[in-house]
Amino acid sequence: MMEQKARITKEQLKQAQAEVDKLTCELERSRELGRVIVHVDMDAFYAAVEMRDCPELKDKPMAVGSMSMLSTSNYHARRFGVRAAMPGFIAKKLCPNLVIVPTNFDKYRAVSAQVREIFSEYDPHFMPMSLDEAYLDITEHLEQRKHWPETMRTYHICDAKTGNDADRSAAESERDELSPVLFEDSPSSSPSLSGADGKAEVFGTSAEEAVREMRFRIEQKTSLTASAGIAPNMMLAKVCSDKNKPNGQYRIPPERQVVMEFMKDLPVRKVSGVGKVTEKMLAALGIVNCDQLSQQMALLSLLFSGTSWHNFLHISLGLGSTCIERDSERKSMSTERTFGEMSDAEEQYSLCRDLCHDLAQDLQREGLKYKSLLINLMHPCQINKLTFKK
DNA sequence: GCGGATCAC
DNA sequence: TATGGTGATCCGC
Incomplete structure (x- = not known):
């Protein structure tokens, strides 16, 4: 650190700053809101x-996963420090009464499909990131929505879903009773939802209203709550969805000044793509929030690769992708397994064969043929990974 | 082009 | 008892 500092001259910094300023100007000129x-x-x-x-x-405090690994936990468990990606046996030490439920992926997939049906009504090209997360571009939807009569923006509690109304009502009332209380301080669902006699809710034509409506429909259909972020680009929208979680939403209006103000205090770690390692490296330079990031761009352009500091610059300016790309073809398929130390050669071969067999099956399932085979055997036997690349 | 590192979920 | 699995990208060789 000290050495590197000494090696960078003021002249270099000045030149770097000029380059940063120039690129900043270009990016600013093409900012899309x-x-x-x-x-x-x-x-x-x-x-x-x-x-x-x-x-x-x-x-009860509960989590989904196994003694080896938890996928997620509920609010009660989080109060004990139980988090996703934590081994179950550690979680049990933090919270002895923790109930661990094994994962039911088939069920999550089914619920996810229900939610995605709703997404597609707001953006037929929405981009799912996982079973529980997606990006949408609702620009066109809002354009249409402006001209919609109120009836098209009205949703009834027992009538929100198309299909058999009688069955629907029964299912709904049952779900009301089962509706999970995820978080103690969670704001209760919309007033008309909790009110026993509430009949209909009319949503407005703004972005916020459209997203409130979408979340309302998700809750009606699945008895599950969602959080959302609304912003002029994907990077900002992602940060926003975390802001009023759970069961909330947050919007950054499409104004440069507001975007910059929002970025100022934002810890760099909150931005998708900035992980633990990058956070540490930046912290070593005294950079924790995005304001500091923008102040140090010249230095960063000298210390990091082009793609890295360009990315930092985008972040510091509150820029991000403004188009939701169609999910592209997969590029690789892999199988890996974690195992303990293993000195017996036969055992090792056996494991390799198993991996090959599993991967071959996966490949066959998609009818794919792959060009190359990568075999990763990392010491000390923590990761064993087979990858087929196209 | 390859393998390691990083990241998201 | 016990700390995951999959896919993508970037970087330095």
Whole structure:
């Protein structure tokens, strides 16, 4: 650190700053604020599904996963420090009463499909990131929506879904009873939802109203809550969806000044793509929030690769992708397994054969042929990975 | 082009 | 008892 500092001259910094300023100008000139991007994130998804379907779990600290690894936890468990990606046996030490429910991926997939049906009505080209998360571009939807009569923006509690109304009502009332309380301080669902006699809710034509409506429909259909972020680009929308979680939403209006103000205090770690390692490297330079990031761009352009500091510059300016790309073809398929130390050669061969067999099956399932085979055997036997590349 | 590192979920 | 699995990208060789 000290050495590097000494090696960078003031002249270099000055030149770097000039380059940063020039690129900043170009980026600023082409800033796009015309799209309305939404990031939707289901609240504690797997845990919420399990709680919905098992009332016993409602008031207990619970997590979904195994003694080896947890996928997610509910609010009660989080109070004990139980988090996603934590081994279950550690979580048990933090919270001895923790109930661990094994994952039911088929069920989560089914619920996800229900939610995605709703997404597609607001953006037929929405981009799913996982079972519980997606980006939408609702610009066109809002354009249409402006001309919609109120009836097209009105939703009834027992009538929100098309299909058999009688069955629907029964299902709804049952779900009301089962509706999970995820978080103690969670703002209750919309007033008309909790009111026993509430009949209909009319949503407005703004972006916020459209997203409120979408979240309302998700809750009506699945008894699960979602959080959302609304912003002029994907990077901002993602950060926003985290802002009022759970069961909330946040919008950054399409104005440069507001975007910059929002970025100022934002910790760099909150931005998707900035992980633990990058956070540490930046912290070592005294950079924690995005304001500091923008102040140090000249230095960063000297210390990091082109793509890295360009990315930092985009972040510091509150820029991000403004178009939701169609999910492209997969580029690789892999199988890996974690195992303990293993000195017996036969055992090692056996494991390799198993991996090959599993991967071959996966490949066959998609009828794919791959050009190259990568075999990764990392010491000390923590990761064993087979990858086929196209 | 390859393998390691990083990241998201 | 026990700390995951999959896919993508970037970077330095």
